[in-house]
Amino acid sequence: MKWRQQGMALIIVLMLFAILSTLMLEIMFRQDRFLTRADNLLQWDKRYQYAMAAEVVAQQGLIDDLQDDQNNNALVDDCIEEQWAVQLPPSPYEDAMLSASVQDLQGRFNLNWLVTAQNDQFVRDPQRIDQLTRLIDATFPDQTNASRLANEMADWLDSNNIVDGVEGAEDPEYRSRRTPNMPAAHESELRALLGFQVTDQPENSEVWGLFTALPLGTTLNVNTAPPQVLDAVVGSLAGTAAVQAILEARKEEPITEISTLMQNAAFNGLKANQKSDLASLLGVSSEYFQVMVDVEVDGQLSRLVSRLRRGSGQGQTTSVFSRQVSPLLTPLEPACNPFYNVQ
Template sequence: MTASKQHGVALIIVLMLFAILSTITLEIVFRQDRFLTRADNLLQWDKRYQYAMAAEVVAQQGLIDDLDDDRNNNAMVDDCVEEQWAVQLPPTPYDDAMLSASVQDLQGRFNLNWLITTSGGQFIRNPEAITQLTRLIEQTFPPEANPSRLANEMADWLDSNNIVDSVEGAEDPEYRNRRTPNMPVSHESELRALLSFRVNSQPAESLVWGLFTALPQGTTLNVNTAPPQVLDAVIGSVAGTGAVKAVIEERKKAPITAISNLMQEPAFNGLNANQKNDLASLLGVSSEYFQVMVNVEVDGQLSRLVSRLHRANGQGKTTSVFSRQVSPLLTPLEPACNPFYNADGT
């Protein structure tokens, strides 16, 4: 091989080595930049989360202060208008963040776990609650939804047996990729897992989901914070729409302080003693379960933390968090009073 050819081969080898080294260098720089970006994103996310947690602690203290105030005034009542917790924090600067928050009463919503009762360690379908849920879905879901089918499927989703108790129900054999839990649900979003639920069957207004919740079975409905649709589902199915209107008119004057007094209203005279007692056992005037929503913005990046709290109304000052969820900001913060609170229910 001549000297010129040897020089040509050497030049090609040098160029190849240079290209390889350049490629490796670029890959190292790219990976390092990606690692730094990921680390910065995680740090920023953690900062927003910690700010949200701080706001959650403030909300917990507000609920405790409200409970102390109720005890001092001997009025264990919660409404969404005058209570200390019933406030909404507008966008407020805090260090390098912008925070906004609100608190909602979960006991002003329809509890899906009412669809079952406990007997002998088994969860049994509650026909009255199924009727109530059917009535609520009829008012809130679009016409193409099948309210009775969805309510019965929800009951089968919860009850202990694997028998389809209604022609409109559904149990394990009807589901292909999931199984019914056969126990109380932990979140209202489990409605979406039902066999007949379709995307085009969901409420057109996303805020309608604020009418549903998942709480322990014996939890009562707070008549001071429940919107008309939920009152109609629970009270209207037993006592009629006149009783619902009576509740709404009564709480407009002042928060209702006793269910026993409410049952004496003329609108409930059509019920016998047993019906009144059964209905009264479902209702209350105070709450233990609340939701705190916090939006945090730092350097143009947004996060929302949704926390659910249990405030024991006993002698202690215990307020505990039983769930936290980092949620996308698809809708505005919910106000203390449900958006449908002042609606006429039509």
């Protein structure tokens, strides 16, 4: 009897020991995971803070550039000689490597041009739909039906819920989403359109640098726009000779006046009102910019893409209107669009 009781006690002790060691192991495992997670979060936050600091430096560069321009009485922005148009190569800062670049968003095709605001309504502009068709046709090799896509974009933005053109799509055509019926917040909304074709081919991400989504009525900066965008906006109205005239005019020095540009013989085919309409779409300086910052700490990477508006009028400030932490799938965009010199 006594021997049997001792045997039981031993088994109980052994079982307790086994349970305790299992518990111990679980606690250590969870603690380790918790620490790793906390460390990851801290590291992420650290990279974010570094990126924000770099963003402030870029913002100051843009403000300095504007003051410089105002002092010189030349409100002109191009992507070659301007103070803001620099690319910071990977540079060490404390325990991080920082690289950054700045781009002009007004050198891109603004998707919101497709509508104009009239009495609280967003009304489509057929001329602009043609321009977008032309640009998609020329730059998006995967998209076989450019006019369908451009018309769907117009329906996506216009206030009504009627498919106005032969092609297009409003709420009834979309199964899983609704159309916003208001200006787009980001060019990636193009991807949400019914006719946008997703292919297996790796997409040429540089193409996205030709599009943007800015407030209605912002002008196209002729000094930073790549030839394809100029061709869509200017070429569709005034012909390719006019596009060549712009490329020629900005070769040596940035264009400083749209009115002087319009006197070029290449624009003579336009009637006076067409000329003034076209002139109103164009500009030589910019308010909207993008800052890209890459941060590396201990082999871990983060990219912050900030978009900001640089106010140039009295009492206007410069402020960030969007921030996006994006994956590092592509190199930093240069100041001048990769297509800038390709003709």
